[in-house]
Amino acid sequence: MSPAPAHEQGSLTPAGGRARSTPLMGRAPEPSLFELSVKGRRSASFRTSGLPDWTLEELVPEAYRAPEPVELPEVSERDLVAHFTRLTHRQYSVDLGAYPLGSCTMKYNPKSCDLAASLAGFADVHPASPPSCTQGWLELLVELEQSLCVITGMAAATLQPPAGAAGELTGLLLMRAYHSANDGGSPARRRVIIPDSAHGTNPASVTLSGFEVTTVGTNARGGVDIDGLRRVLDTDVAGMMLTNPNTLGLFEEEIAEITRLVHDVGGLMYYDGANLNAILGVVRPGDMGFDIVHLNLHKTFATPHGGGGPGAGPVAVSERLVDFLPGPRPVRRPDGSFGWHKPEHSIGRIHSWHGNALVLLRAWTYVRLNGSDGLRRVAETAVLNANFVKERLRGTYELPYDRPVMHECVVSARSIAKETGVRALDVAKRLLELGFHSPTVYFPHIVDEALMIEPTETESPQTVAALADALVQIAEEARAEDGTGAAAAQGAPATTPVGRVDETRAARHLIATIDQRPPSGG
Amino acid sequence: MTAPFVPHTDEEISEMLAFLGLESLDDLFETVPAAIRLAGGLDLAPGASEADVLDRLDELAARNRPTGRHLVCFAGAGAYDHEIPAVVKALASRSEFVTAYTPYQPEVAQGVLQAIFEFQSMTARLAGLEISNASLYDGAVALVEASNLATVATGNRRVLCSAGVNPRWRETLATFSKGSGHELETVPLGPDGTTDWSAIAAAPAGGILVASPNFLGCIEDLGPARAAADASGARLVVAFDPVSSGVLRTPGSAGADVVVGEGQALGTPLGFGGPYLGLFTCRLSDVRRLPGRLVGETVDTESRPAYVTTLRAREQDIRREHASSNVCTNQTLMAVTAAIQLGWLGTAGLREVALRSARASRYLREALLALPTTEPVTTAPTLREFAVRTPAPATTLVERLVDAGFLAGVPVVEGFEDTRLEESLLVAATERRTRAEIDAFAAAFEKASR
Incomplete structure (x- = not known):
């Protein structure tokens, strides 16, 4: 992945535009915008003002002036678009698929609402x-x-x-x-x-x-x-x-x-x-x-x-x-x-x-x-979907408070964890491979190995059934006698842009900006 | 019954109910006591079609006066009419950014996480400090959170806030101080329009809060503020304007411990005041007191670079009642937008926005002050914004100039005890203002201020 040494590239800076989108959907690491930067490249242009071109020295006393400009990435508009588009290919979203995060109500976001918010008659009004x-x-x-x-x-x-x-x-x-x-x-x-x-x-x-x-x-x-x-x-x-x-x-x-x-x-x-x-x-x-x-x-x-x-x-x-x-x-x-x-x-x-x-x-x-009738139907179908998924999981996952639920259900992977070592987190990560976003895990705290599932009303019965089937499949795989299923869950996800992320390292060796990276990039 | 975004057919609903052993949708709510159930449904209109709702929105929008060619914007006060190019609008409206949730599963959220990492990197540079969080709600709340950090870090609840800080932000600070128990004192402005630090009592303090450029547009000398913080053992909190960092020394390099700001100017539309972008940056030594989310770089199981929210032990969902901030949802989409806008601008572009705004502001100031009845309110150097006074009250002036096609500015009507400021008008010019617009505005201004 590392770019060719500078001497093999003629006079070109070994960065800008070298990022690639292959293979599709984000398996290739994406350089930061800073690494795509080439000094002197630019995108921005401004309105012709006709104003006097006073210099900064004429406008701001020296004591307040920046001794040197703050360095920002310098990219072409084309590279800017490519970079952020590639980032979007490394991102799950409601528009892509179901997002059954309990407590988060990740329902579909109607496009007409976005259109409304983009109308100049609203968006360009000064507060x-x-x-x-x-x-x-x-x-x-x-x-x-x-x-x-x-x-x-x-x-x-x-x-x-x-x-x-x-x-x-x-x-x-x-x-x-x-x-x-x-x-x-x-x-x-x-x-x-x-x-x-x-x-x-x-x-x-x-x-x-x-x-x-x-x-x-x-x-x-x-x-x-x-x-x-x-x-x-x-x-x-x-x-x-x-x-x-x-x-x-x-x-x-x-x-x-x-x-x-x-x-x-x-x-x-x-x-x-x-x-x-x-x-x-x-x-x-x-x-x-x-x-x-x-x-x-x-x-x-x-x-x-x-x-x-x-x-x-x-x-x-x-x-x-x-x-x-x-x-x-x-x-x-x-x-x-x-x-x-x-x-x-x-x-x-x-x-x-x-x-x-x-x-x-x-x-x-x-x-x-939605109106009065639509809002009521929203609640009814949200509750219907949640009870549907809960009943499809009965017998596979524990139901710690086994009553009819409202918009979400909390199930427990406790017995699966005990029998197979596959924990709620592993179930969540394996589910990513099967094409769904994970439910909320380990919340509420009063339930061991909690998986909190909120399908929302905008997912079709077929999608909710497929989600339940995926969760059942994961449990069945985990219980397979040869242990391969459990290992697969514990190693998941393998098909996402990155595998499991080392969170401990992130906290111990904090790199929260490009300037905190070690000098050699190592 | 219609619900435009519910896919279930009646047949499917019947099948699902049968699977659950229920007869009707009402049966789903058996656990809701009958005595409190809503009889007769919500007293709202029935659902309407998209076309009908958009027609109604068009009617409402027609009763607004948006800024633009027919209402040229000279208003600021924390909300600025900067250029937002097509590329920023296009990328920031990508649905992968718009419709994603908080990146709790980093394996499928690298896009948002990396964009936030880039935002943090750029924001920290603009502020001149080491650490930036992933955003807060707006400038006012960023100031409140900075005050919280300062008082927790020092163990001292006394907070001195310059009168030059946006009065709406100061009011927000006062609102939240009723809960946090902060003892707020206001430090007045001197005759030139910058903070008069000689007036403060030399007792220990937790936080010293100052804005530069301040609400009246004046660039503050942060030296005396730093000295006051050193003398009182306080954290120095500076509210900055990220655009000004294109030409001004960064607050961090001038001694700030915490730098906060309103990031609306970085690609977010005026939008009647929100959603905007709260910027929050601090020193590495304060990172464990940082409010809100923080994204860090790490690796995955195959040693590939990866990003993840980090130092999570600070946050409310883990620390609960011991947390020093309750922030959960933030303004990620606006942070991503700011990263894209800053990428579009680049080093030279940001400098140019600040420089062009300063030129337009200087030209505007000279044009207005050349009028016989307009007086300056401050004398300290300004950059993009400044205050003037005319014989006509500012609110009247603004109304009259709307008719002439200008949003003249923002009346200074609240938050100041200073009589010099009564009915003065805060006027701003960004890089979008032209000589022709300013000349026409000055002519209309003269008529309106008589």
Whole structure:
């Protein structure tokens, strides 16, 4: 793979354009853009300005001027396109195939939503434009807020939080502001209760909002341990964060009792909307008794994840919390026009501008395309697919909490691991070879060798069946007497752009930039 | 019942229900207590066709005034109208980047991981520090996370923030400080428009936060800020503009411990304020306190180069309530976009964007200040943006100039106690502005400011 020595290449720098795409689909390592760089090569061009060509020396005092320019890769447009296109050939995506990552709701992202976000009438609007220039945007945001309130059963919402975790922190700061206002600023309420099955962002958000975490356990049916909850409830509890359905994919059957108990001690109920996809149009957090709800628009409302972001995490609240919402909020004025309003006791801004507006626009589009009937069908088929995959896995994988599930199911590879040495991680890696993205593994922590599978509603029954068949095939191979199947799983994946990655080395010998590479490239 | 993206036919649904031993889709929700189930469905319109929804979007879009030939943009304040070439739009909209999830399975995520590694490499160079994370939500949250890093690293909750930092970011910092317990103090600006460090109390502090160029466009001398950080034992956090690194000394080389910024200018459209790109860079010695994801280079089982998210023990899903940041989802797509845009620009291109913006800004400043009623607000050197004042209030001025086809700037209306700034207007010019546009703007400005 190493390029020919310089003397064999005439005067050419041994880099630019030498990367190859063969064999197809990314088995060849791709040089970094820095290695493809050739000094003096360029792509950029700019508008003819007609302005005086003052020199930098005339424009910036010497004390502030860079002694030398920051070096960036220098490539032709053709090489730039080739490089990033080759990188895309080394990347799995929803557009390529099923992505059954539990808790992540990796459903298909409609193209019309992308088209909507690319319209110049939305994409080229400056965020500080006066309201006279943004009436369309403001109306859209007000409509989205209303739709989200209808879906969650809440009174009002902020669209500012740019992701789920930001929504959590916002919701907890709302909880804090509410108690401060109602307890005369008393700091007595310092604890927030979280089930042991919760997402990691929950406890981290609790700490960052200045509260302490109290963990409550899970009962044998996979729900909140109600007796355990009673024991930790007291008047120093600010509230409880709950995901429902929870991370086991199970609906919290005693939700009414839980919210009653927490409200009885003066606490507020926080709904983590990560799993909202399961209950669209079926049951609403507000009707369950929740006071604060965050939504993950990049899950439930099909906005694309972008390889890890952007997201959007609006927070909807019940009537008693509306005055504390972050501001300014888009509002419809009495005369029918649209403008901004800062709630009276607002906790303040939590984003530079108005939230991830182009993500919000995609979610608005998704809601309109589906409507009330479509959203309900989304929940029904998401739950149908999850139960279908669960039943197809019965007898092959353990079902630790064997009840009908909602949008996802958690199965365990514990017995397979015990018998064959093939662990959940190996199952996940072998599944990559069979053409599917892996489920979430080792979460929730309360299940050994967990595989958390969320097919979503946009995968056809045939795809869901093929996914289940692949998981069964892996288990059967692992149990083959000659041990070849187990070894294959433990060595997987062999057909992906790279094999298993040495994560320990990455952490021990940190190379997080090109400049941290050892000088000789070794 | 219609659901445009659900593939199941009625027959398939029946078969699947039969396999599960159920009679109807309602049976799937038996575990939801009847008392709380929604009767009658959601009070929303029924689903609409793509064509109908796009028609409605066109109507709404027609009631916006996007920047462009009919509304020439001189607004900035953290959101800039820089060139985004076709190649960046084309590559950044590749669906492999757009529709991928967080790279938890590195064997099938090398594309995103390598693009982030390249982004980290470029961003660290622009900041002049060793480490860059894989992005945060936006500039405001990057500042909040920097404040968290500084206070955790020093064990001191006192945070001094220059009044020159974007007031929206300062408000965000104040919001989150209610949870983190940071004790915020604002350091005022001096008459020239840069931070007056002589005013601060000489007590120990955790973080010193300053922006350069600052919100009023002034380039700050980071020497006194560094000295203040040394005297108080604080981390020096500098909010920078990545474009300015095309011509200015990097904040890292001027003594910053943490450099944060808004990366929108690197290929992301104005988009009514989001999604944007939070930049976060720090010294190698602080890497274990870095918020968010970090991509590292390693090898696979066959010793081939490979990339993976690393130092994961910092993150919320592992550290839970002991984590110093709760960030999970970030702005990866905007980070990948920035890497592509910087690849398009190259060394000379980035310098040219900064230089051309500075030229346009100088020409604009001279044109506006030549008008009889326009006054400067600051005297320190500026690069792309500056503040002016006219007898007409800035908000009125902006409204009047919209009618003339210009987005004149951003009124300085909040976050400053300084009376000099009342109703002043923040004006920016990027490399996209031409002499003809600026001349026409200045003429309209004169009329509007009377």
